[in-house]
Amino acid sequence: MSESLLELNDVHVNFPARTNWRGKVTERVHALNGLDMVVHRGETLGIVGESGCGKSTLAKLLMGMLKPTSGKLELARSPNSWLGRGMQMVFQDPLSSLDPRLPVWRIITEPVWIQSRSDEKARRQLAESLAAKVGIRPEYLDRPPHAFSGGQRQRIAIARALSGQPDIMVLDEPTSALDISVQAQILNLLVSLQQQQNLTYVLISHNVSVVRHMSDRVAVMYLGQIVEIGEMRQVLDAPQHPYTRLLMESVPRIGAPLDGAPSNTELPGNRQLPAGCYFRERCPYATARCSEVQPLRKLANGHSVRCWQAGESTSLQ
Numbered sequence: 001m002s003e004s005l006l007e008l009n010d011v012h013v014n015f016p017a018r019t020n021w022r023g024k025v026t027e028r029v030h031a032l033n034g035l036d037m038v039v040h041r042g043e044t045l046g047i048v049g050e051s052g053c054g055k056s057t058l059a060k061l062l063m064g065m066l067k068p069t070s071g072k073l074e075l076a077r078s079p080n081s082w083l084g085r086g087m088q089m090v091f092q093d094p095l096s097s098l099d100p101r102l103p104v105w106r107i108i109t110e111p112v113w114i115q116s117r118s119d120e121k122a123r124r125q126l127a128e129s130l131a132a133k134v135g136i137r138p139e140y141l142d143r144p145p146h147a148f149s150g151g152q153r154q155r156i157a158i159a160r161a162l163s164g165q166p167d168i169m170v171l172d173e174p175t176s177a178l179d180i181s182v183q184a185q186i187l188n189l190l191v192s193l194q195q196q197q198n199l200t201y202v203l204i205s206h207n208v209s210v211v212r213h214m215s216d217r218v219a220v221m222y223l224g225q226i227v228e229i230g231e232m233r234q235v236l237d238a239p240q241h242p243y244t245r246l247l248m249e250s251v252p253r254i255g256a257p258l259d260g261a262p263s264n265t266e267l268p269g270n271r272q273l274p275a276g277c278y279f280r281e282r283c284p285y286a287t288a289r290c291s292e293v294q295p296l297r298k299l300a301n302g303h304s305v306r307c308w309q310a311g312e313s314t315s316l317q
């Protein structure tokens with residue numbers, strides 16, 4: 001097993017949703033509800049789940065933009081360092097994530113400049129070498145971001161993330177704002193950069209095809225928990241959790257990948273969490289036990305599923 005780089009243990013994040021006339025919080029949104037997860041060096045961990053399951057909250061947490069309400073989150077290598085410093089993020093929409101007033105060479109080197117205030121000449125040289133890595137010509141580096149196409153802008157965003165020499169790159173829907181023809185180029189670029197530099201990615205996506213293409217392991221989120229995590233093929237080709245099965249059944253077999261939720265019902269409210277398994281009201285296999293105790297079951301080879309019946313030969317047929 002490769003080195004673990006980041007560990008989340010029983011992480012909860014909730015937000016105030018309602019206050020009374022005295023300003024006291026009377027209701028909370030429970031966005032993450034006991035998240036356990038390890039990220040290994042050099043891997044891509046894909047995170048899938050429908051809208052509202054907590055993917056963006058997880059991304060913000062990793063970036064140090066949010067603190068856990070409870071639970072522990074640490075970079076294994078440097079447990080005392082501020083988590084956000086070791087992270088860089090590539091956002092869905094490259095244009096809104098790049099400062100429109102700056103020439104691209106400055107944008108690319110922003111993270112390194114923030115960290116070390118390197119001199120202009122060194123900064124320019126670094127921008128040129130990073131631009132070459134991501135396929136942007138050095139003679140274009142004085143242009144502002146809007147002079148580039150969507151795919152080129154995402155290349156710039158990737159170069160910027162690389163300049164911070166992150167322990168982990170968080171890729172938040174990195175291709176969903178791009179034309180189909182460009183999506184594969186960006187994904188392939190990310191894969192080849194990872195191979196060259198042993199990068200570690202946490203890839204957040206609605207798109208199961210993108211996750212399949214990129215990921216070594218996959219985590220499936222439901223109502224702020226990871227309900228299934230394991231090797232990509234284990235999770236996507238032989239899912240054990242009924243929710244993962246539902247998610248996989250709703251991916252069209254031919255043509256465009258899923259961009260949405262499984263069709264049977266909606267995510268339950270996250271202001272009042274149900275007792276027992278959060279999925280039980282949607283689950284065709286739920287038993288009395290499921291309404292009493294939160295399931296957590298480990299299966300073989302690091303495949304872990306939050307379902308009492310997972311792995312039982314008679315169940316989930």
Ligand SMILES: Nc1ncnc2c1ncn2[C@@H]1O[C@H](COP(=O)(O)OP(=O)(O)OP(=O)(O)O)[C@@H](O)[C@H]1O
Pocket residue numbers: 015016029030031049050051052053054055056057058270
């Ligand atoms: N700052 C906030 N204040 C209150 N509620 C919040 C806040 N941020 C997120 N939430 C709530 O937390 C839950 C999880 O939100 P989050 O944005 O993490 O989901 P998501 O899986 O990323 O969804 P999407 O794919 O639509 O972006 C949602 O119910 C959301 O409304």
